Amino acid sequence: AQTVTQSQPEMSVQEAETVTLSCTYDTSESNYYLFWYKQPPSRQMILVIRQEAYKQQNATENRFSVNFQKAAKSFSLKISDSQLGDTAMYFCAFMRQGGSEKLVFGKGTKLTVNP
Amino acid sequence: DGGITQSPKYLFRKEGQNVTLSCEQNLNHDAMYWYRQDPGQGLRLIYYSQIVNDFQKGDIAEGYSVSREKKESFPLTVTSAQKNPTAFYLCASTDPGHFSGNTIYFGEGSWLTVV
Numbered sequence: 689a690q691t692v693t694q695s696q697p698e699m700s701v702q703e704a705e706t707v708t709l710s711c712t713y714d715t716s717e718s719n720y721y722l723f724w725y726k727q728p729p730s731r732q733m734i735l736v737i738r739q740e741a742y743k744q745q746n747a748t749e750n751r752f753s754v755n756f757q758k759a760a761k762s763f764s765l766k767i768s769d770s771q772l773g774d775t776a777m778y779f780c781a782f783m784r785q786g787g788s789e790k791l792v793f794g795k796g797t798k799l800t801v802n803p
Numbered sequence: 804d805g806g807i808t809q810s811p812k813y814l815f816r817k818e819g820q821n822v823t824l825s826c827e828q829n830l831n832h833d834a835m836y837w838y839r840q841d842p843g844q845g846l847r848l849i850y851y852s853q854i855v856n857d858f859q860k861g862d863i864a865e866g867y868s869v870s871r872e873k874k875e876s877f878p879l880t881v882t883s884a885q886k887n888p889t890a891f892y893l894c895a896s897t898d899p900g901h902f903s904g905n906t907i908y909f910g911e912g913s914w915l916t917v918v
């Protein structure tokens with residue numbers, strides 16, 4: 689069974705600085721998707737970034753980028769120029785491609801951006 | 804606009820009552836999921852369904868039941884057997900068979916409180 693581990697329960701960063709959130713996963717699959725979701729205090733789950741495992745190029749979305757290391761089964765999220773609105777819980781998630789499998793989430797990292 | 808609608812947003816349950824949380828999607832997704840989130844915790848899978856008239860237990864299915872009579876609907880019943888149901892409940896859907904990459908869509912969630 690797939691597992692997702694986020695080893696940092698809480699992190700903090702100063703506004704305008706860069707922070708990296710860690711995520712590792714365990715799977716025997718070759719084709720899958722990885723996601724980072726943001727959950728602000730409103731509890732709405734917001735997609736931050738998505739990575740297809742077959743793509744070697746790391747995904748980027750404006751200030752958000754990932755470092756995807758398939759062999760190491762690592763999927764870290766880098767937030768550049770942190771903003772107060774980035775304060776939220778961040779969840780890493782795994783989904784096998786094309787199969788009848790469930791979504792698997794990590795336990796989350798609570799990120800606080802300080803002014 | 805396509806999306807997932809959860810209702811009600813807030814629900815109060817008396818001891819011994821069964822209550823049902825609604826989840827409807829118009830995204831034509833095959834897969835739907837129910838997650839429970841306790842304060843400061845990650846998402847734990849209750850039930851999931853990959854196709855109409857079929858569903859599987861997740862990690863914490865005891866005290867819950869679901870049905871999947873229609874593709875667009877996946878209601879969750881919290882039964883009286885669930886001794887600690889106070890939590891935030893999230894419904895999600897996706898299309899696992901979509902080759903070009905897909906996204907997990909979430910509803911806005913439902914708060915359930917035992918009174």
